[in-house]
Amino acid sequence: MTVTEQELEAQFERTVASEGRVEPRDWMPEGYRKTLIRQIAQHAHSEIIGMQPEGNWILRAPSLRRKAILLAKVQDEAGHGLYLYSATETLGVDRGELTEKLIDSKQKYSSIFNYPTLTFADIGVIGWLVDGAAIVNQVPLCRSSYGPYARAMVRICKEESFHQRQGFELLMTLMAGTEAQRAMVQDAVDRWWWPSLMMFGPADGDSPNTQQSMAWRIKRHTNDELRQRYVDMTVPQAEALGVTLPDPELRWNDERQAHDFGDIDWDEFMQVVKGAGPCNAQRLQNRRAAHEGGQWVRDAAAAYAAKQAARAEVPAA
Amino acid sequence: MAPPMMHSDDTDPAHHDENVYDALATADDDGRWAFGTGFDAGTAEIDAPAPDGVDRDDLAAYCLMLADDALIASQRLSGWTAKAPELEEDVALANIALDLLGQARVLLSRAGHLGAAEPFRAGPQDDEDVLTYFRDDRAFRNVTLVETDLGDFGRTIAWILVLSSWRLALMHRLTGSRDPVLAAVAAKAVKELTYHRDYAAQWTLRLGDGTELSHARMQAGLDAVWPFVEELFLPHATERRLVDAGVAVDPAELRAEVDGVLDQVLPAATLTRPERPAVGLVGGRGGRDGVHTESLGTVLAVMQSLARAHPEATW
Numbered sequence: 001m002t003v004t005e006q007e008l009e010a011q012f013e014r015t016v017a018s019e020g021r022v023e024p025r026d027w028m029p030e031g032y033r034k035t036l037i038r039q040i041a042q043h044a045h046s047e048i049i050g051m052q053p054e055g056n057w058i059l060r061a062p063s064l065r066r067k068a069i070l071l072a073k074v075q076d077e078a079g080h081g082l083y084l085y086s087a088t089e090t091l092g093v094d095r096g097e098l099t100e101k102l103i104d105s106k107q108k109y110s111s112i113f114n115y116p117t118l119t120f121a122d123i124g125v126i127g128w129l130v131d132g133a134a135i136v137n138q139v140p141l142c143r144s145s146y147g148p149y150a151r152a153m154v155r156i157c158k159e160e161s162f163h164q165r166q167g168f169e170l171l172m173t174l175m176a177g178t179e180a181q182r183a184m185v186q187d188a189v190d191r192w193w194w195p196s197l198m199m200f201g202p203a204d205g206d207s208p209n210t211q212q213s214m215a216w217r218i219k220r221h222t223n224d225e226l227r228q229r230y231v232d233m234t235v236p237q238a239e240a241l242g243v244t245l246p247d248p249e250l251r252w253n254d255e256r257q258a259h260d261f262g263d264i265d266w267d268e269f270m271q272v273v274k275g276a277g278p279c280n281a282q283r284l285q286n287r288r289a290a291h292e293g294g295q296w297v298r299d300a301a302a303a304y305a306a307k308q309a310a311r312a313e314v315p316a317a
Numbered sequence: 318m319a320p321p322m323m324h325s326d327d328t329d330p331a332h333h334d335e336n337v338y339d340a341l342a343t344a345d346d347d348g349r350w351a352f353g354t355g356f357d358a359g360t361a362e363i364d365a366p367a368p369d370g371v372d373r374d375d376l377a378a379y380c381l382m383l384a385d386d387a388l389i390a391s392q393r394l395s396g397w398t399a400k401a402p403e404l405e406e407d408v409a410l411a412n413i414a415l416d417l418l419g420q421a422r423v424l425l426s427r428a429g430h431l432g433a434a435e436p437f438r439a440g441p442q443d444d445e446d447v448l449t450y451f452r453d454d455r456a457f458r459n460v461t462l463v464e465t466d467l468g469d470f471g472r473t474i475a476w477i478l479v480l481s482s483w484r485l486a487l488m489h490r491l492t493g494s495r496d497p498v499l500a501a502v503a504a505k506a507v508k509e510l511t512y513h514r515d516y517a518a519q520w521t522l523r524l525g526d527g528t529e530l531s532h533a534r535m536q537a538g539l540d541a542v543w544p545f546v547e548e549l550f551l552p553h554a555t556e557r558r559l560v561d562a563g564v565a566v567d568p569a570e571l572r573a574e575v576d577g578v579l580d581q582v583l584p585a586a587t588l589t590r591p592e593r594p595a596v597g598l599v600g601g602r603g604g605r606d607g608v609h610t611e612s613l614g615t616v617l618a619v620m621q622s623l624a625r626a627h628p629e630a631t632w
Contacts (some may be wrong), residue, residue, distance in 0.1 A: 061632075064449055068418050075407070083631065170632070177630050287399075293400075299528050304524075
C-alpha cells in the first residue's frame with residue numbers, strides 16, 4: 001500500500017504544528033521547498049555580498065588589532081555563506097546555480113549592503129546596527145521548522161553576536177577618542193540608521209510572504225514586530241554610546257511600553273531593492289568578476305580530480 | 318564598558334535564544350571566531366631581555382626583518398578578500414593572511430620592546446602600530462618578494478609556495494634560537510606555515526596538471542615570481558652577526574630545503590623550474606637594507622593612510 005500525497009501532507013502539517021523539525025529526506029510541499037530555497041539563498045548571498053563593504057577597509061584598517069578583527073569577521077561571513085549554501089544543497093539546488101541567479105539579478109540579497117562604507121566608523125556601525133538587526137531577524141530562525149537551516153542559524157547567530165560586540169567595542173573606543181573620531185561615528189550612525197530599519201523588510205501590510213512563512217514555522221514573527229524589538233533594543237545602546245539616532249520622532253511611548261519612531265522612506269527602500277541603490281551595480285559587478293574570473297581555477301580543480309580518479313583506476317583494473 | 322542588555326522575557330519561549338545578546342558583555346573570547354584569528358600569538362614573552370652577548374639593535378633589526386616579511390605578505394594576501402575563485406579559497410587565503418599577521422604582531426612588539434619604535438613615535442599608539450603605520454618605506458626590512466603584486470590566482474599560488482617553503486625552512490631552524498621570543502614565534506609559525514605550504518602545493522598540482530589554460534597560467538605565475546627568489550637566500554650583515562650569536566638563521570642555508578620542495582612539487586605538477594635572472598639590487602642593496610621595488614610605496618600608502626591622517630588617535 002502506498003502512502004497518498006494527502007497523507008504525506010497531513011504528516012508534514014502535524015510535524016510543523018507540533019514544533020517538530022522537517023529533515024531533508026522528509027516529504028515537504030513544493031511551496032515550502034521553494035520558499036526555503038528563496039529565503040536561505042537570499043541569506044547566503046547577503047553574507048557573501050556583505051563581505052565587500054567591510055572588505056573595503058581591511059587594507060586601510062588603522063591598527064593591527066582592528067585589521068585582524070576585520071579580516072576574521074569578513075572570513076566568518078564567507079563561512080556563513082558556505083553553511084547556508086550547504087543548507088540549500090539539502091533542498092536540491094547547488095551553490096553554482098544560486099551564484100548564477102545572484103549575478104543575473106534573479107535572486108536578491110539584503111539591500112543594506114548596497115550602501116557604501118565611507119569611513120572606518122562604518123565598520124563599527126555595521127557591527128552594531130547591521131549585525132544587531134540581523135541577529136534580531138535571525139535568532140527566531142534558530143527554531144525554524146527546517147532542520148538544516150535551523151542548525152546553520154544557531155552557529156551563525158553565535159558568531160554574529162560576537163561580531164556585534166566587536167562593532168560596539170570599536171564605537172566605544174572611537175567615542176572616547178578624538179573629536180574627529182566622534183564626528184565620524186555620528187556621521188556613520190546618521191547614514192546607517194534608516195537603512196538598518198529597512199532590513200526587516202516591508203511593513204506587515206505589504207509583506208505578501210509573511211503569513212504562509214509563519215504558518216510553516218519558517219518565520220516566527222512579523223517584520224514590524226522584529227523592527228520594534230530592534231528599535232527598543234538599540235535606543236538604550238545609542239544612549240550608552242553617546243550618539244543621536246537621526247529620528248526626531250523617536251520617543252518612548254509609556255502606553256505601548258515601546259518606542260514610537262518616524263516613517264521609513266519606503267520609496268528609497270523600493271528603489272534600492274530594484275537595483276538603483278548607491279552600490280548595487282558595483283557589488284554585483286565585483287561578485288560577477290570573482291565568479292567568472294575564477295572559472296579557470298574551478299575548471300582546473302575538476303580536471304585534476306578527474307585525472308586523479310582515472311589514474312587511481314588503472315592499478316585496480 | 319558594556320551596553321545595556323535586552324531583557325529576556327521568561328514568558329517568551331524564544332528567550333534562551335535571545336540570550337546570545339549576553340555575549341556583548343562577556344570578556345574576550347577568541348574561540349568565538351569561526352576560524353580563529355591568531356590573536357593568542359601575543360602571549361610570547363615580549364619583555365624578555367636580549368640574550369647575553371647579543372646586540373640589542375641587531376636583535377631589533379632582525380625582528381623587524383621577519384615581522385615585515387609577514388606584515389607585508391599579509392597585507393598583500395588580504396587584497397584577495399571577496400575576490401577568490403571559490404568561497405573555500407576566500408576562507409583559506411584569509412587564514413594565511415591572519416596567521417602571518419599574528420606572526421608579524423609579536424615580532425613587531427618584540428622589536429618595539431628593544432627600542433625600534435622610538436624614532437617613529439608620533440602619538441599614543443602601541444609599538445606594533447607605530448612600526449606599522451609611521452615608518453616610511455626605507456625603514457621597512459622585508460624581502461621584496463612579499464611586496465610584489467599577487468596578480469592572478471596562479472601567480473598567488475606560486476608566491477605562497479615559494480614564500481611558505483622558505484619561511485617554513487627558516488622558522489624550523491629558528492625554533493632553536495637563543496632568543497626566547499623568536500623561538501616561541503617560530504614554534505607556532507612552523508605549524509601555520511606547514512599548512513600554508515601544503516595548501517600552495519595542492520593548488521600547484523591542480524593548476525599545473527589541470528587544464529591547458531591553468532597549466533599556462535601557473536607556469537606564468539611561477540615565472541613572474543622567480544626573479545625575487547634569489548634575494549631570499551642572501552644573508553644580510555645583521556643576520557651574519559646574529560647567526561654567530563646563536564640567535565638567527567643564515568638564509569643561505571635554506572636554499573637546499575626550498576629547492577628540495579620545488580624539485581618535488583614542480584615536476585609532479587608538470588611545471589618547469591624557471592630559468593630567469595634575479596632582479597638586480599640597487600647599489601648592492603635590497604629589501605633587507607630598506608631599498609625596495611616601486612610596489613612597496615603604494616602598498617604602504619594604502620595601509621598607512623587612515624592611521625597617518627589621525628596621528629593623535631588610537632583605534
